[in-house]
Amino acid sequence: MNAPGGPFNFSAELAGRTSRLMIYALLAIILMTLDYRGRWVEQMRHQAGLVVEPAVLLIESPFRLANSIWSALRGRQQLLREIGELRGLLAESSARLLLLEELRRENLELRQLLSASKQPQVAFYPAEIRQVDLNPFSHRVLINRGRRDGVESGQAVIDAYGVVGQVDEVFLHSARVVLLTDPDHALPVAVERTGVRTIAYGSGLNTELRLNDLPMNVDLEASDRLVTSGLGGAFPAGLPVAEVIDVSRKVGEAFARARLRPLGRLDRSRHLLVLEATAAEDEPAQEDDATPSEEASREVQP
Template structure:
């Protein structure tokens, strides 16, 4: 069929009905009417409710995957946050425990330092504070090293005490440190005085049997368990009245003239940290006066020098 013979006019169906402008005006008016009616009389409220109720299962089914993903994310995120919170709490607890231990240690050190200051005020000798650095490397001795030496004025033989009693004595001196032989060492010896009987003796170190031992006491000596021993001051080293040891037991043996007396140190030789280094008592004693020359000394000096003694003249005064 030739193209020129085709009917290009629209079918009659599209020519029926109102025009487009009429339909626009109609639907605009209807929209305005529905809006006014909904605002004034709430006509579309039940319709919207019915539509929402009918569409709710569909909405829930469409939202289920998203809600499941959100729930799983929140669950695993909560677990991760809980683990992090637990780790942080454990770190804080460990830090607080360490701080508590340091605080307790500092409190104990402060208490010992206060006691040392109180003891220092009571002592009538010069003293300086020191701290124990470490134990001696020799396992067969009882010695420690302190952080004060000859540069700080520590003298050889200086007594070392803590807030409870005698610790030991400086036996080796270095410029910045000093070695202290403890009272429990096998070579240590301290003159002591029994506070109950006022009897003097000598306490020696005996690390294998209670710490110390009171030797050379007669078998019938008046020594009882519980007696307190303190320094007698007879050696010119330790001041008088420093606590040394307590009698643990007394063994009186028939086959020996001496009693075996086991002592326990009053101080803490193996655990002391802060100590006082005292000036030896001999350094505080006045110097001995020089001997006065006499006639016999002059004669003796003349005899030793070979000078003849001039004879006395007759009539001369003696």
């Protein structure tokens, strides 16, 4: 008889392990073959996902609810903060309107004392750029407003930042606008700081205007702002035009020159405004009536 742990028992155990290994390997090969042909594992994974999905959604629902509540509270706080800021801006704007209304009354009284003509009233017509002239030597655009909209040749065109150009040709449903930077365009301007009047010429570059006929001793510095002088009648006085880049006073030349940066976004603005200046009518003095600024200030809640 063989003792326990003898050679016979060892050989039997080894044979049993080998047979089990072969059975497992054969079973693995059979399962891989069936999965390759029938996609069983993928189907089982899909079915398991369908079973587990409701539980996952149930577990995540408190967290999603908490996040939505937090977002709503945070949005409410932000809205309240913005409302407070807007009320402050409205109150400040109303105060500024009150000051401007007082200045307007003083200006009206001074004009009456001096028997001066009243400033023209200005109407704004919104317009949109329809086409840009591809000629690099001609800075002109076509807008979607024409004669049927009241547009006339010579009217000023501005955007939200400053003067853009002037109406050149008018058609029935459109109009062509020559930009300030066109080499053939000239605009009467005045230095905002000193009141010196001069002419700004187009340079042919989208980002530059020029002053060519300045006296050598002119009081002009970099960063000075230029506005329309009102001469010629096409442009109302005070519209922002450009900012001085630098001033050149070369020895031996008769005039000083300056380069300007247009304030209007001539190469980016799509929406423009056409200005129509009309003669101002006499305004009856009504001291007891509330001004629009006073009505606006009453709407501001403390």
